[in-house]
Amino acid sequence: YAKSLGIPTIFWNKEDGVHFDRFIESAKLFDHIFTVDENCISKYQAVVDSHVTVNTLMFAIQPSIHHFTGFHFKYNETNFVGSYSHHIHSKRRTWQNLIFEASSETKTKLTIFDRNSNRKSSKYRYPKYDNMSINTAVAYVETAQIYKDYLISFNVNTIEDSTTMFSRRLIEIIACGGIAITNNTPAVESYFKDYCYTFKNKNELINLLNKLKEGPTEIDLARAKSGAEFIAKNHTWTHRLQEIRTIIGIK
Known part of the structure; x- marks a missing residue:
């Protein structure tokens, strides 16, 4: 038509x-x-x-939802907003399990906001780890406040071989001035490496968590603010x- x-x-x-x-x-x-x-x-x-x-x-990003309002971290902890699945996206699941293990081993509290909490199938249930709590899904417009409240926001990119594909969650975190930790990909390297922390294995992530969980440095905050400005001006x-x-x- x-x-x-x-x-x-x-x-x-x-x-x-x-x-x-x-x-x-x-x-x-x-x-x-x-x-x-x-x-x-x-x-x-x-x-x-x-x-x-x-x-x-x-x-x-939609700037009316995800935008920078200064730094007001309520929790010196980490979060992950998203889903988990046992039957698809095996590489993504491996990265998520690595995050859970590193958080547990460093005794870093991790709060999950489970996007699929309303689904009854066990295929979508998160595993259980020490220092990890699982909350029900939140409305999309509420995710911005989560990224502002928690010191660290985790991201996982499902596609790992693309120069243009990345998780939307990553740029939403950065847009809010959040301190993002993500698995590395060509797209992250091309556009966002100056505004987030990346890791390639569990040891790298453990070192990052031990460094960040005590609180952000002035360099961390300057980096996060620059990232928010970069997203607002370009994405x-x-x-x-x-x-x-x-x-x-x-x-």
Whole structure:
């Protein structure tokens, strides 16, 4: 219907590259395809008509929700907002278990906000570790306050080989001035390495936690503030909409 009225149609797959096959038949119906994962561009181009444009559109933040308001940490502790699964995303699960183990071994209190707390299947239940508590899901708009309240916010990137795909949670943490710790990826290296802490193994994470759990240094706070400014200046939905307008030719 939109095409019959001359309205450009846009498909954005924010689940690439994990769910490329799941959505490709839907994507083929559109004039313009955007993907969070640059690695998938050639895959789309191989199966869509030549007139279809295919471009990258990375995640962004909504600044009315995730924005910097100064530093007011209530808890000298860590948090993770998200899901856990026993049947999918095995690499992601390995990173999460590493976080749980390191937190337990360093006696760093970790609070989980379980996105799937309303699901009854045991496939979505978090494991139990010392110093880890599991809370029910929170509304999306409430996540910003969590990142501001807790000294450290953990992130896990499911896709580890992309220069453009990263967890949206990472930039939401940074946008709030949170101190983020995340597994490293090419995308993190390309865009956010100056504004978050990264780790490649449990020993690196243990060292980070032992350093940070006593409280942030002036360098930590300056880094976090710079990160919030960087996200606000470069990675909001206003920026992404302008990218879309440029590509599809809307002035």
